[in-house]
Amino acid sequence: MANHDTGERYFPADDETADPPYLHADYGSTVKKSPARPPIPLEHTITELTGPVFEAGQAGENDLTQQGGSLPIGERIDVRGRVLDEDGNPYAGALVEMWQANAAGKYRHLNDGRDAPLDPNFIGAGRCVTDADGAYSFKTIRPGAYPVPDSEWWRPAHLHFSVTGPSVVARLITQMYFPGDPLLGADAIYKSIADQEARERLIARFAPELGERGRSLGYEFDIVLRGRARD
């Protein structure tokens, strides 16, 4: 029988400082949802080292400013970056999905019951597939901050990012924050990552050169996934 071991595909040990813990009492809803038993180490098999492949999306799916009859309210921004592996090599063909609140900090979702207006010209969701350089981009508006229900703290302005592919181990859901936001210091979700350098990697770089002159401001946000991109 053939030997199944493909040793070079086993990923390096994980950087444990990058993620938050499951239990972070300041974010109250972790208290009953955090597993009590430590997760069982799993040596990666073909199940964990493979994942879905995505074809390039349709043009315009990454432009959140063109989803209504006219432009949404808010400060227009362009967010660009690359999806990379831990060696700095691009992850091509990764699906990047992004969602966010509108400029008033309100989500288009039945469960967002907060007293703030919806914007008829803003849905707040987009997607794109990374190119050969791992690059992605979104055109959108800067979201508003919003208060956390039944709490004293507000969420700072943030974009939700989901990156899928090319392997189960590389799968990531995270949030992007804006530099200099005074709400970051009291945000239990941002601060759930204990390592300061690690959590600051979630803050985009202000990069006006990435925007459209006279039209939009630019931000750069690279996303580094676990593991190695396929050759």
Next chain:
Amino acid sequence: MTRKRTGSQTIGPFFNVALLREDDSDLTRRTPGGPQAEGEVIEIRGRVTDGDGAPCPSVLVEAWQADAAGHHGTEGDPNFAGFGRAVTDNDGCYQLATVMPGPVPGKGNSWQAPHISLSLFGSGLLKRVTTRAYFPDQDMNTEDPVLSAISDGSVRSTLIAKSLNSGNPRKFEFNIVLQGPGETAFFDL
């Protein structure tokens, strides 16, 4: 140049409009209305509960598995999606339609019993939990390297789905307990 990894943050409660598309929970076809994958169509359903036994609504359940012949992704059946998503309802319940996966190679000369990799994302989960659903009455389960490495039988048994019927399509129940008695075995990837 070496780069440090981007950390996880919670998916939050408002992801539906961005992450869920029609027929995402049906892995048996690559495109809605397209040709059906080879193999036995099955249904997996279950309930996600927290440390109080309360249902967890709005949890994203993501599945990845081999096709009926045991091949993943582009190596496998071109009509099989392999990847799927479901979201739990107000009772914490999710449901996926798929085909019974084939056995897949493990480390060394070993074979892994048929299984589905499941990752869960939800409010109150700062990072995902990852588990595997195996199937009852599979002789290969006793030789499976991942199951065999779990010495506590009560923990190991949380990874085996329950058979709900003997009809067609076969239905399986795979409940996921995030915390406390009966807590599901989660993996550190």
